[in-house]
Amino acid sequence: xxxxxxxxxxxxxxxxxxxxxxxxLKESGSKVLLVYGGGSIKRNGIYDAAMKILKxxxxxxxxxxxxxxNPKIETVRKGVAxxxxxxxxxVLAIGGGSTIDCAKVVAAGAxxxxxxxxxxxxxxxxxxALPIYSxxxxxxxxxxxxxxxxxxxxxxxxxxxxxxxxxxxxxSVLDPTYTYSVSKKQTAAGTADMISHTFENYFxxxxxxxxxxxxxxxxxxxxxxxxxxxxxxxxNYDARANLMWAASLAINGLTRVGNAPAWCVHPMEHELSxxxxxxxxxxxxxxxxxxxxxxLSDKTAxxxxxxxxxxxxxxxxxxxxxxKEAIEKTREFFFTTMELPKNLREVGITEQTHFEKMAExxxxxCVGCFVPLSKEDIIEIFKAAF
Ligand code: NZQ
Ligand code: ZN
Numbered sequence: 001x002x003x004x005x006x007x008x009x010x011x012x013x014x015x016x017x018x019x020x021x022x023x024x025l026k027e028s029g030s031k032v033l034l035v036y037g038g039g040s041i042k043r044n045g046i047y048d049a050a051m052k053i054l055k056x057x058x059x060x061x062x063x064x065x066x067x068x069x070n071p072k073i074e075t076v077r078k079g080v081a082x083x084x085x086x087x088x089x090x091v092l093a094i095g096g097g098s099t100i101d102c103a104k105v106v107a108a109g110a111x112x113x114x115x116x117x118x119x120x121x122x123x124x125x126x127x128x129a130l131p132i133y134s135x136x137x138x139x140x141x142x143x144x145x146x147x148x149x150x151x152x153x154x155x156x157x158x159x160x161x162x163x164x165x166x167x168x169x170x171x172s173v174l175d176p177t178y179t180y181s182v183s184k185k186q187t188a189a190g191t192a193d194m195i196s197h198t199f200e201n202y203f204x205x206x207x208x209x210x211x212x213x214x215x216x217x218x219x220x221x222x223x224x225x226x227x228x229x230x231x232x233x234x235x236n237y238d239a240r241a242n243l244m245w246a247a248s249l250a251i252n253g254l255t256r257v258g259n260a261p262a263w264c265v266h267p268m269e270h271e272l273s274x275x276x277x278x279x280x281x282x283x284x285x286x287x288x289x290x291x292x293x294x295x296l297s298d299k300t301a302x303x304x305x306x307x308x309x310x311x312x313x314x315x316x317x318x319x320x321x322x323x324k325e326a327i328e329k330t331r332e333f334f335f336t337t338m339e340l341p342k343n344l345r346e347v348g349i350t351e352q353t354h355f356e357k358m359a360e361x362x363x364x365x366c367v368g369c370f371v372p373l374s375k376e377d378i379i380e381i382f383k384a385a386f
Contacts, residue, residue: 029089097141189281
């Protein structure tokens with residue numbers, strides 16, 4: 001197990017009715033910038049519930065609405081301007097990962113003199129942020145408890161993740177009932193995303209990190225068990241609750257520290273979203289089995305076999321056979337059980353014009369990953385996923 005430092009400062013209020021804790025925002029001042037997306041929080045009543053609590057707590061609320069899935073830098077800039085003009089004290093995101101990510105960079109931009117895009121491409125320029133709070137409405141990214149934020153500039157076909165300790169929320173409300181209204185498509189994509197986060201941390205050649213590995217396997221079992229339940233019974237509390245908590249734990253550092261190499265499927269997916277604005281979790285589901293097959297070798301087979309045996313109960317004694325079966329189980333879960341799109345054409349990517357450019361950028365992002373990928377490897381993976 002490698003050395004590590006881990007700090008998880010986010011206060012989590014988990015369960016039904018925990019939105020009442022929004023009154024705690026008073027600890028950070030009196031002026032709140034409420035950040036939300038395209039209106040789901042108005043349709044399902046979370047907006048009204050939050051506003052009531054904030055008003056009763058004596059807080060003043062400004063709003064930044066319309067945050068897009070795959071949040072755009074233009075929206076971040078609007079939020080930063082609001083914070084600066086109105087001397088905002090804190091930022092409250094209510095929504096999925098896109099809304100929370102946008103709120104994070106708004107909070108950092110409020111403390112920065114230059115353009116907010118600098119903070120996306122140069123994380124080291126993030127020197128501070130307004131206090132960040134969140135009410136999560138979609139289980140997927142783990143942004144509610146982590147230090148990452150992913151922002152796009154579609155004018156340049158760029159989508160990059162930034163990170164800083166001060167981007168970890170002060171407090172997040174996780175009420176599983178708020179995810180009852182999440183569509184089938186987003187439930188499936190969110191499940192694929194949390195599985196991918198667990199995979200990115202889990203697949204490594206480190207042999208001494210048993211805590212992280214066994215913990216990752218437990219998370220995967222929970223995701224494989226409850227993803228289909230949530231898909232077919234959107235108001236099943238246990239399914240929504242387990243997925244919500246598993247998603248937070250998959251990326252908050254618990255299974256990454258001491259164990260994980262750099263991520264590699266995410267840099268490839270971010271290029272798909274940067275060029276085609278596709279749903280993140282769908283892109284990950286399409287790429288993952290193809291990537292596993294591409295890197296399958298005598299060296300990686302024991303690692304994939306370990307996953308297959310401990311998560312899927314595969315009994316094949318031969319590592320290569322067990323690894324192949326594990327890859328097949330993964331593929332079947334995404335495409336049959338979770339009904340996710342199977343290839344790039346199914347998400348509207350109908351030509352390969354940008355593959356070379358995308359692969360070049362992705363290769364720069366996966367330096368030091370589980371199995372190093374060259375530009376040529378990534379082009380092959382994109383083509384196999386087409
Ligand atoms: O915008 P609204 O109207 O709220 O609708 C959203 C959006 O259309 C809807 N939705 C959210 N909660 C809902 C709901 N609809 C009904 N009921 C609810 N309770 O779902 C749609 C997708 O929302 P979005 O926030 O985009 O989804 P997700 O949480 O999957 O976030 C994806 C973004 O996060 C980034 C991705 O790249 C992508 O940009 N990621 C962030 C990470 C992080 N911060 O750590 C890590 C991830 O790997 C990922 O890259
Ligand atoms: Zn992800």
